[in-house]
Amino acid sequence: MSYFLRKIGFYAIALWAALTLNFAIPRMLPGNPVDILLAKLQQRGGAVSPETRKAYALLLGGDDSRPLWTQYWDYLGNMFRGDLGVSVSYYPAPVSEVISQSIPWTVVLVGLSTIIAAVLGVALGAFVGWKPGTWLDSLIPATTLLAAVPYFWLALLLTYLLARVLGWFPMQGGYDVVLTPGWNWEFIASAIQYGFLPALTIVLASIGGWLLGMRNMMVSTLSEDYILTAEAKGLTPRKILRSYASRNAVLPSVAGFALSLGFVVTGSVITEQVFSYPGIGNRLLGAVQNNDYALMQGVFLFITLAVLGANLVVDLLYGVIDPRTRARN
Amino acid sequence: MTSVKITDLVKDYTLRSGLKRTRLRAVDHVSLELAPGRTVALVGESGSGKSTIAKILTRMERPTSGTVEVLLDDGTPVSNGHYRREVQMVFQDPFASLNPFHSIEHHIARPLKIHGRTKTQDETRKRVLEMLERVNLTPAEAIAPRRPHELSGGQRQRVAIARALAPGAQVLIADEPVSMLDVSIRLGVLNLLGRLQREDRLAVLYITHDLATARHFSDEIVVLYRGRVVERGPSDAVILDPHHDYTKLLALAAPDPERPGRVTSEAAVDRKAIDNSTCYDHFAGEWREAAAGTRTAVRAD
Amino acid sequence: MTNPSTAPAAGDNAELLAEAAAETGRAPRSGWRMLLPTMTPWLAVGLILVGGITLFGLVGPYLVGDPTEIRDQGLTAPTGEFILGTTQTGQDVMAQLAYATRGSLQIGFIVGVLATILSAFFGIYGAYRGRIVDEAFSLFTNVALVIPGLPLVIVISGFVPRESRGLWTIALVLAITSWAGSARVLRAQTLSVRNRDYVAASQVSGERPWRVIVVEILPNLLPVIASQFVFAVISALLGEAGLSFIGLGASNSSTLGTMLFYAQNGFALPLGAWWWFVPPGLVIALFGMGLALINFSIDEIINPKLKNTRLHRKRARRALRLERELARTGRKAPRQAPRKAAPRNEETVR
Amino acid sequence: TGCSSGGSGGSGDPSTLIAYTGQAGDYQINFNPFSPTRIGALGTIYESLFFYNKAEVAEPVPLLGTEQAWNEDGTELSVTLREGVEWSDGEAFTADDVAFTFGMIKDNPAINNGGFDGEVVAVDDTHVTFTFAAPAFVKGPDFMSTPIVPEHLWKDVNPAEDVNEEPVGTGAYLLDDFKPQAFTYKSNPDYWGGEPKVKQIRFLALSGNQAGADAIAAGTIDWQTGPIPDIQNTHENFPNYDAYTQWQNQMVLSTCASAEQGCEGPQTDPAVRRALYYAMDRTQLNSLAFMDTASDMSPTFALTPSQDEYVGASIAEPTVPMEPNAAEAASILEGAGWAKGDDGIYAKDGERLSLTVEVVTGWTDYITAVDTIASQAKEAGIEVKAAQSSWNEWTEKKGSGTFQLAIDSLWQGPAPDPYYVYNYFFVSGVPVGETAGNNYSRYANPVVDEAVANLALLSPEDPARQAQFDVIHTEIVRDMPFIPILTGGTTSVWNTAKFTGWPSDDDLYAFPAVWSAWDAAEIFKHLEPAS
Amino acid sequence: MKTAEPVLTVEDLTVVYETEEPITAVKNADLTLHRGEILGLAGESGCGKTTLAYAVNRLHRPPARIASGRITFHGDEGDIDILALEDAGLRAFRWERLSMVFQGAMNALNPVTTVRAQLKDTLLAHRPRMSRKEIRDRSEDVLTRVGVDPRRLASYPHELSGGMRQRVMIAMAMLLEPQIMIMDEPTTALDVVVQRDILREIVRLRDELDFAVIFITHDLPLLLEISDRIAVMLEGEIVELEAADRLYRDARHPYTRKLLGSFPSLSGERGAFIRTGIDETSADETTETAEERA
């Protein structure tokens, strides 16, 4: 139990750190974002009431006269109420609303493709690691190449080849917009068809890391005594591979899974851009390009929350998978 | 000549499991004296607090309470600055106690330099070779530039001894110095230690769980059990005439080819039943309260 | 390089390596030399790639013409004069590639160094000091680890005025967001090294803490640090490319990322101008691959278990073959002549 | 191309037009025509009184208004409204709606972009009168193109904040369906002008120009305004499509021109500006930086060719020279006391003729243009360096006058009349340090100021205007506070196989840009499915 | 001494590590193991004890290979040529007939599954038809035999102390009641007292179940006490194979004598060694030369 408490405590701190970072970034950096923002708002014809100004100053850390810590408290209060401010580029829509529209897409795309990449990579890695020193090892340089390819570059090449030249997949978008999003087969089929290329990119670009990690762990695990014992016990190779070798070798990969989500979200920001995918990455870029600071902060906060949440889940799960963690410290 | 006086040493570790904290008393009111030219063996099972005492002696840990005094010939305590020069240690694992990255020379030259034993480069080098020769590592010139992995376990342990002696240490703590070595070379190292001890009239604390070597290489044996001293006395007396249940058990557990079949014939002893509240002192010939150290005799058996 | 999780198991690498070297009958190597990986085809490929590209980035700019020179010929495919063709504005792609490679390498190197310094500080110093410092540092590290990097970089870049968003700013931001993983690995390694007896021994002999860290602990962590450095460089290159690609890179600098950005905006791919679009990405990928291959060899120092399999691959095959042969020809095969045992000096034993 | 599965939006449906505006990212619902972040509704759902075609000098097209008439001194405008128009919810459109709309704008500064300051009175159901304190001829086009909203629905909402999820207008289209990835209009069967032929219009969300170009290649959109590769051969590359370019953006090197107002640097010398003007090789610029989509330009800043008639005979060089003229540049510079140094760069009083051009990072065509200009200027002995910075930074520099040169473009007013350009960019420059309006150059010339003020008092039909224009032209061609480059083309690519009736040189009934909502709405009404 | 009925014969076994310079870790070893006996295998580190043990069970991995020899298991159903066994046959043979407790058995248990699961998969691998209840009963039975509370079945290895883990391994080794058990330094890492307990357990179980044990250690005094016969290995060769008491009293090979001389005797005279008293200088020399050689 205390393992779990500790973990939850840690995530509370991490969450607080993320919130504080979000609060601090605009205040630490030079320039006055509030002015930029308000100029932008005015330019677009928005009304700038003193309240609006105050709200933004609070959110972004402008030249507010109040002491920093009161600003900080108000900010935290706003965050807990889910009030992330108003998006400039989508004025007057609140940031939370803008983000909530994009969330499902990213969650599904990134989530699924990360899981696929991880499962595939781990399975392949286990396979390659199970027979180290065979021809399978020659897969490794290829995977390192894949792992070092910039996501967007790969994405562009893939679209060029698979979508433009061969015409197998649609080039952009999240689904056939004629359809109404919902739980009907037609829509889901279309979403899969449209999501295939982005997912393929993410899978291709991230599978190498999993494969290598798993392979190395597998090789290390194979020299453990318990593998030898299993062999001596007369277990079948399949049984050894599954319940002994892979089961132990996969642990670091599981631990790394949630962390890698952070990396993948990162990669997907750009991938979404390439594919005009309706996800959160697209919003983040839009926000940056439009100097929509509130949205920028909101998206960052959301991504952080998602990664933290995923980490928490994996950590809690990990406590179940690896009985030793619960005992440690 | 330097002697060490340990009085009422207590060391508590705080163990944390989750949010709970528990205290573990690793050393419980231990008093000991190390005199020049004498070897005291500290025996006891795993986890009985032997290494903890060694760590406190070398100031790698602070005692929770109690004192460690290192006294010079004239009875004056050594200053903190010179403590490390007087008290040195040989570690258990010869493979781990030398830094694989550095040459043998580095290992011995460093303490010489730190403690100002040598001034010039040449002098240092000469001293290093001398030290190597003292621990029978010849030809010293060939050994000095080597790296630890180029030496066998026994040779490494000799280097470790040379390093410990380099600052001119008068008190040597040897924490299971041979338990990681191959059987066939253990005696060599122990004999070397014995010789140096005699030559330099060192005060040695020999930590081991091997009763046989404890008996052969020390003058006095102190038996530690769950942090407390449960028996002490001259080596032969402790081994041949153990009083405390735990010492008896230890003596029994040591293999003795003179009496084959002993293993099966004797019933297992329930260790939980052994208490550590009393201590038999062979010097005084009486039982004492273990946790109170040596000063207060409580009751006769 | 998305899986930062496989922290190599701690091990006294240098020692094991030396043993392996001794075992192969070669003369044991000196302290520094031991930290070098053994040459393998992979390492060779990695070194050639990394060395070649680095050389290209260093020397290339002096050999090529002005990358900004504009020619009326516009977009042209590779020819003898322009090995990699020209861009839309007739700029020599080869020349641009040389300068961009230099820019990217610069960023990669700066980030690598900064991230390594940060991770070494938080990882090694924290673990060495132990207790509350360690607790604090490791908490900080873990928090920094779970906060996603690139979105943070994007956000920071979004706030930093473009004018001050120079090479160093971008490098600093990338470094700040990428050190944590390494610090965690270094911490684990340091904890294991710190608990080794030789560290205790040097403390007992009176070494000062900084000397213990620098002289006793650090050398044994060098392979790990090297591996982390390499990893940091890869991710910096990728991160920078991504940032530049979305227009948030270092201003007024030419990197592979900005080159891709211009290629993309100049419709290089739709126009079929692969010579403009493919080389920058390929240079990144190949450089990354080279580094990864080098890292693979460093990993083998860190975790000798990995090495042994590869080292013994050939032997293992031979052993297997011989054993099969033996099984086929029957075990009645002539005995292998036992090798003469070294003459034993029986005098010394009574 | 070979994509049988149909792309986004099912381009296969012959009566649906799919358009991409060039906006990056998903849509957030907002059909409030007054909101700066609206995503549509202008023209298609909400109509204005008249439509002004910026592309051609022509009469305004009557929409909800049928006639307009100014009084003599330009202080009162009477507008006759169309009869029998209904809001799409069935309510009748009346003069009260017009009066309400303008009243609302005036009451809400947040949505009063045009600075409307008149009084509107509904004379009867079909007549309204606008009255102004001062002559307002030139403001007409601005407020005549204000979207008119129904009073019965808008009287209770805050027009600055509402997102108007269910727009009710008088236009040819109704909102059919909204998704962040796309929204669709359907034709209004009860439209006063008759139901349009194009039954559905869908706007797609894509991530930017690149994506738009890809979508054209895939055949998934029918109209986009933005660059595509190999634009000259669009029809060969994509047989269903045609590209059409119109020219409105007058690209210039803005200069901080006025030394009196505190500008610093060699560019404060008109000779330097003129020399740069002659140093440019515009043919090369056009082909390298603008894919040959730019067209020539008049140094008088009257749009060419549509506003050529405004350029008087006194202007010797009515359009910019396409070839560089180094000799001319040299003689201008030498005439002003500059002398060529050893490094081939002119210098005067020890100051090298070196200029920095501010350009926004990411605006690749401009960056290329600056690079090209730099190498051309070098030939003429002028050093030009590019400095990339963010849009914010760039705007801020222009606004505060802390720049030498900035590549930029000047925009057109609400009607095809060069008056607006002069009024926006050439009058009453403020000192460096004060925030400049549109006149970044801080060009302050009392002669020009006066001429522009005079123009405002004259009716657009008044022939007396030409004299004023001549004055302005002489002054600005000589001083050149903005160095003309070329007129930037706005290229639309549209599907001519699916729809006919697109604007053309012969019938340029609207400015063809999908993002220019009023024009786009006109175009939608003109189109017909090809089959 | 028990009846001299052999269960395992190793003839002329040579194991070579195919490294760059091939190392012959076991040289022409001949060994017979009798039913129910404890055969001690002693020798210094690196002399090939573990290699021999692995080869007997064909657990050696490349680059090790068996270069020559014959290993025969004399079971109730006749002889089995171990080196000729194919995959399935080998799997069936292992643990059923010959089980092992490994050097450092602390790590021999799979850390992520319970003791129960590990006992179960061993049973199921060989007795696929066993019912759940039978499995549970058998598991509880073996644990009880080695003195571990059957409730520990639900524990994960890390929840057990070192001694308990060792016992669990021994329990696992007995699970299928094999005729041979090879124990490679099963007690080296343990506390003397715990070590004693485990030894006692092994001897008692052997008496009860009558399996043969090959007991590997370099603690010669310990071997002298518990084994029936002792083989001494030196650099891959078995230099002496004798009954324990004979070896103790009358070692023939100088190396054996040297080994015996390295152990001080606990209860003998002070300064006496197990076999011969060796004075300091010569002992020093001995090690010196031994090290030089190494």
Ligand SMILES: Nc1ncnc2c1ncn2[C@@H]1O[C@H](COP(=O)(O)OP(=O)(O)OP(=O)(O)O)[C@@H](O)[C@H]1O
């Ligand atoms: N740093 C520490 N933190 C917490 N507990 C500790 C620490 N070091 C030692 N202990 C505990 O203190 C007790 C005594 O340990 P110590 O190392 O002194 O035993 P030992 O007699 O040397 O055992 P061994 O023979 O196994 O070396 C043990 O229970 C151990 O778990």
Ligand SMILES: Nc1ncnc2c1ncn2[C@@H]1O[C@H](COP(=O)(O)OP(=O)(O)OP(=O)(O)O)[C@@H](O)[C@H]1O
């Ligand atoms: N995988 C291997 N590759 C090459 N040589 C090996 C390998 N494993 C062992 N050896 C060598 O074979 C010899 C015998 O090793 P083995 O492990 O059998 O010794 P041991 O008697 O069990 O030693 P210990 O008492 O230390 O366990 C040693 O010289 C060793 O170096």
Ligand SMILES: [Mg+2]
């Ligand atoms: Mg200890």
Ligand SMILES: [Mg+2]
């Ligand atoms: Mg062994």
